[in-house]
Amino acid sequence: EAEVAQSPRYKITEKSQAVAFWCDPISGHATLYWYRQILGQGPELLVQFQDESVVDDSQLPKDRFSAERLKGVDSTLKIQPAELGDSAMYLCASSPGRGYEQYFGPGTRLTVT
């Protein structure tokens, strides 16, 4: 069964350092999402891609966060510099086009110290 892959699964970094997360969506899924989930809350959208184009990045803190999906397949989310408040689970999801049905990866749990 096809799955969304993410790496690393866990990341501990010091504040002011740079971190990067990688996501490989299910093959053929044109839509890719990055969400952030704080413990006890629901996922919140950071950025949405349709193929290689950004569709929605209105909630992405662009002063420190960046995301790319250069060839319309895998994607990278970067934070520079990391802040203590960035500690959260970062989830990647993909969809074949039906936005209501999204397939999530296992996530990257980021701890900023």
Place this chain on the structure above:
Amino acid sequence: GQSLEQPSEVTAVEGAIVQINCTYQTSGFYGLSWYQQHDGGAPTFLSYNALDGLEETGRFSSFLSRSDSYGYLLLQELQMKDSASYFCAVGHQAGTALIFGKGTTLSVSS
């Protein structure tokens, strides 16, 4: 503003039936989705309602009333493995990202 309201916690025993309600207030509405998330796991899709009425998928059913901005997830014949967090989520329009509620933690005991 946009908001989804659902109870924070629900407890039940094995074999019982439980209903998790969700009310929403969003600018634009395309449909209501439900996701399950076990501790430490990723959210997984359960069901979707675009039109009023009940959708049934095995032990799980989901209901939507667009006029009331309300929906619920119904879990029947509860099993221990159903202990998880359940999120309702709203889409503005086809293909857009979802807005998730804060989730309901369901604890099933024997």
